[in-house]
Amino acid sequence: xxxxxxxxxxxxxxxxxxxxxxxxxxxxxxxxxxxxxxxxxxxxxxxxxxxxxxxxxxxxxxxxxxxxxxxxxxxxxxxxxxxxxxxxxxxxxxxxxxxxxxxxxxxxxxxxxxxxxxxxxxxxxxxxxxxxxxxxxxxxxxxxxxxxxxxxxxxxxxxxxxxxxxxxxxxxxxxxxxxxxxxxxxxxxxxxxxxxxxxxxxxxxxxxxxxxxxxxxxxxxxxxxxxxxxxxxxxxxxxxxxxxxxxxxxxxxxxxxxxxxxxxxxxxxxxxxxxxxxxxxxxxxxxxxxxxxxxxxxxxxxxxxxxxxxxxxxxxxxxxxxxxxxxxxxxxxxxxxxxxxxxxxxxxxxxxxxxxxxxxxxxxxxxxxxxxxxxxxxxxxxxxxxxxxxxxxxxxxxxxxxxxxxxxxxxxxxxxxxxxxxxxxxxxxxxxxxxxxxxxxxxxxxxxxxxxxxxxxxxxxxxxxx
Amino acid sequence: xxxxxxxxxxxxxxxxxxxxxxxxxxxxxxxxxxxxxxxxxxxxxxxxxxxxxxxxxxxxxxxxxxxxxxxxxxxxxxxxxxxxxxxxxxxxxxxxxxxxxxxxxxxxxxxxxxxxxxxxxxxxxxxxxxxxxxxxxxxxxxxxxxxxxxxxxxxxxxxxxxxxxxxxxxxxxxxxxxxxxxxxxxxxxxxxxxxxxxxxxxxxxxxxxxxxxxx
Numbered sequence: 124x125x126x127x128x129x130x131x132x133x134x135x136x137x138x139x140x141x142x143x144x145x146x147x148x149x150x151x152x153x154x155x156x157x158x159x160x161x162x163x164x165x166x167x168x169x170x171x172x173x174x175x176x177x178x179x180x181x182x183x184x185x186x187x188x189x190x191x192x193x194x195x196x197x198x199x200x201x202x203x204x205x206x207x208x209x210x211x212x213x214x215x216x217x218x219x220x221x222x223x224x225x226x227x228x229x230x231x232x233x234x235x236x237x238x239x240x241x242x243x244x245x246x247x248x249x250x251x252x253x254x255x256x257x258x259x260x261x262x263x264x265x266x267x268x269x270x271x272x273x274x275x276x277x278x279x280x281x282x283x284x285x286x287x288x289x290x291x292x293x294x295x296x297x298x299x300x301x302x303x304x305x306x307x308x309x310x311x312x313x314x315x316x317x318x319x320x321x322x323x324x325x326x327x328x329x330x331x332x333x334x335x336x337x338x339x340x341x342x343x344x345x346x347x348x349x350x351x352x353x354x355x356x357x358x359x360x361x362x363x364x365x366x367x368x369x370x371x372x373x374x375x376x377x378x379x380x381x382x383x384x385x386x387x388x389x390x391x392x393x394x395x396x397x398x399x400x401x402x403x404x405x406x407x408x409x410x411x412x413x414x415x416x417x418x419x420x421x422x423x424x425x426x427x428x429x430x431x432x433x434x435x436x437x438x439x440x441x442x443x444x445x446x447x448x449x450x451x452x453x454x455x456x457x458x459x460x461x462x463x464x465x466x467x468x469x470x471x472x473x474x475x476x477x478x479x480x481x482x483x484x485x486x487x488x489x490x491x492x493x494x495x496x497x498x499x500x501x502x503x504x505x506x507x508x509x510x511x512x513x514x515x516x517x518x519x520x521x522x523x524x525x526x527x528x529x530x531x532x533x534x535x536x537x538x539x540x541x542x543x544x545x546x547x548x549x550x551x552x553x554x555x556x557x558x559x560x561x562x563x564x565x566x567x568x569x570x571x572x573x574x575x576x577x578x579x580x581x582x583x584x585x586x587x588x589x
Numbered sequence: 590x591x592x593x594x595x596x597x598x599x600x601x602x603x604x605x606x607x608x609x610x611x612x613x614x615x616x617x618x619x620x621x622x623x624x625x626x627x628x629x630x631x632x633x634x635x636x637x638x639x640x641x642x643x644x645x646x647x648x649x650x651x652x653x654x655x656x657x658x659x660x661x662x663x664x665x666x667x668x669x670x671x672x673x674x675x676x677x678x679x680x681x682x683x684x685x686x687x688x689x690x691x692x693x694x695x696x697x698x699x700x701x702x703x704x705x706x707x708x709x710x711x712x713x714x715x716x717x718x719x720x721x722x723x724x725x726x727x728x729x730x731x732x733x734x735x736x737x738x739x740x741x742x743x744x745x746x747x748x749x750x751x752x753x754x755x756x757x758x759x760x761x762x763x764x765x766x767x768x769x770x771x772x773x774x775x776x777x778x779x780x781x782x783x784x785x786x787x788x789x790x791x792x793x794x795x796x797x798x799x800x801x802x803x804x
Contacts, residue, residue, distance in 0.1 A: 138782075138789045139782065142764075143762075143763075146761060147785075149786070158622050159685070161625035162626070162685075165625075176790070177804075178804040186619075200631050205646050205647070206623055209625060212625050250595040256681065258683075272683055272714065273685040273686060273776065281780065282779045282783075320678075321610070321676060324704075324705070324706055354680065354706070356707055383799065384799040429713055439724075467797065537614075539623065558612045558615065561614050564637065
């Protein structure tokens, strides 16, 4: 029977079918960070267990870390006492159990979903899990990658496996060439606007099409990263020459192993006649830059489009739209282009890779951040991204324009560290969630691409990036 | 812990939150994820809606400015053990803290027309039962429960829910339900299959050696 890529990955990692009706899947790679792991390590210790396969695990602190650190900074320097405890706890647990950690002083520290691929720990065809929903990012390499809860983090540490039920298959094909200024962030936001944040529930989404074929690994990671915002905990893209080139550049597999792996990776694609449970085909050539206006990623429109009027929507949507507009401080006839922004955040596991920073820098070069913008920050996704950007002089471009250049971490995507919005501040953000209070209590988040965020910093409002 | 007899039934007051897409950031904001404990999250459930001021881990509800309009602050709903809401409850982040906060507050079941996948899974590891009903059934329950204090009885073994003259069956996989009824620990159960996992892994090391290149 013809199989989808998801079916093939499922079969390859299928250890056994359980009486419960679930399956036990083997886990190749497990990423850990400080927030969702302490209770799992505690559980492991209570049961007197050790990690099943130590080297499957890679850890780094990212959610809590301050992004203004400088050279002498170490975990003891974290001012927020509670954040400090969590970062220290990760360090203690990694030392205690012998897990490889890129700690806060490491030049390779960064957002776990940025460092995994760039350090060569993410390889095509792997099963990858992490106590973080944006683990779907690694699906860009043809990995079966998904976010898990803390109980499951403990389960994976202890057993190298996960109890799961098989998902349904969804196929999203993006065909066509994007308009100038339109990026993979715009394309995936457009999809979420169409199918909704519950559209992918219960499914693994495979992305394909001429557009996907044409884009970089960085752009593909942005799309798979946001699969979870469409409700799908798994996003997938079949590995191809672009994937292979990235892997060759970032991993240190010896040539013999690589050759053997390549032969296998070639088979990781959906068979021609495989049937998906859901199929969506989108011609991307007419998609404009997308910006969210509300408190869910599905509340998204063209940057120059109209924000829905609760008076003119179906009854069951009315209340949610009213509540969102009220929270976001948007008046009845206001358009996105009318809104005045206070802060700009370029970063997060969605858009903090080198290509994102290059795109943003291309917009700000030679210009100045608008007087009305209180703060515009650029937070590279990892130590490696930061070094690369500095080698290319991007930091100088940002700083000359009035941006603040920071150290790596999750930062204002979720505001667990000091980078937060104050109540009612409006932020142009390259992150993934515009939920109420996500970037700070009562803060107002508008999701957009790095180019659009950069442009918003310069003009103080969203405008046409082409 | 294993549930027995009357415990196979959840009976309680329903609190309604009439919203779609209640994400895990609303159920518990990131600030409280700094805890390294698995318990003690009850005061932070729906923090952004429950309080008027900005909270921090360690500050209890007695020290906060209460939003008197929020359902869980209104008597008798502050004693609710059943939450009724709309579509896609628990979407967003994978934080199990969201379930811990519901559990610690005393919520034993959440009724919605759909759930975020990761949240749904996390519920069963912590004794919270998520019940999926059709949008029409949810609407009917809202009509019954919005204006008057309403009780719902959920029978776990019969997979039935009753409230006044409403009587619905719901679907939930037996194995997931059993995890709640028997309070099972997955790690212990899986380790009974240790040998099978080891055999699988040994074979994988031979056939896919690049996965183990760093070992």
